[in-house]
Amino acid sequence: DTGVSQDPRHKITKRGQNVTFRCDPISEHNRLYWYRQTLGQGPEFLTYFQNEAQLEKSRLLSDRFSAERPKGSFSTLEIQRTEQGDSAMYLCASSSGQGDYGYTFGSGTRLTVV
C-alpha cells in the first residue's frame, strides 16, 4: 500500500441516478477527507473522518450526499439523485495523526452527469 486509492477513476451517469465512490487511504493514516474540485477552482472541503467518526461536514454536502467510513479504514461517498452541477473531480485524501505534514491525495474520481 503505497498511496491513496480511489475507485472508479471515471464515472459517467445520467441525471437522477445514484453513484458511489470508494477511497482506500494509506493504511496507517487515521484521518480521511473528501474534497470536490471543479475546473479552475481549488479543492473544496466536503467532509472528514478521524477513524470511523465523521467529525466535520461542509454546507456543500447537501442531504443528497452521504459519506461513511464504517471500520475506520476505507470510505465511501454516495451521491443520490445526481444533478449536472455534481459533475466534478472528487478527491480523497488521508493524513496521519502525528504532526502536521499535509495530506496525501488519491488520483480522484471524475464524475460526469449527463
Add this chain to the structure above:
Amino acid sequence: RKEVEQDPGPFNVPEGATVAFNCTYSNSASQSFFWYRQDCRKEPKLLMSVYSSGNEDGRFTAQLNRASQYISLLIRDSKLSDSATYLCVVLPTSGTYKYIFGTGTRLKVLA
C-alpha cells in the same frame, strides 16, 4: 472575502527566470500553511510546508508573513517541468484538520 486568495495567473515566464506567487489568508489564527502543486487533470501533491522562519527546498523558497497574513513561493531558475498550478493551503484554526485551498496560480514556463 475568500478565506484564501491567490492570483489565478497564468504566469508565463521563460526558462531560467525567477517567479514569485503570493497568497493571502483571512483568518489571523491560521495554524499551518502549505504549497501544493497540481498538474493538469492530476491530484494535488504536497510541494512544501511553510514555516514562520521561511524555508527552502532546492530552487523553491517559501515565506510566511503573519503580520500581513500572506505566504509566498519563490521559484528560481524555472524549468519547463515547473509548469503546473500552485495551490496555497491554509489550516484555519486549531482543533480541525480541514485545510482550505486557494484557487491556484497557473505557471507556464516557456522554452
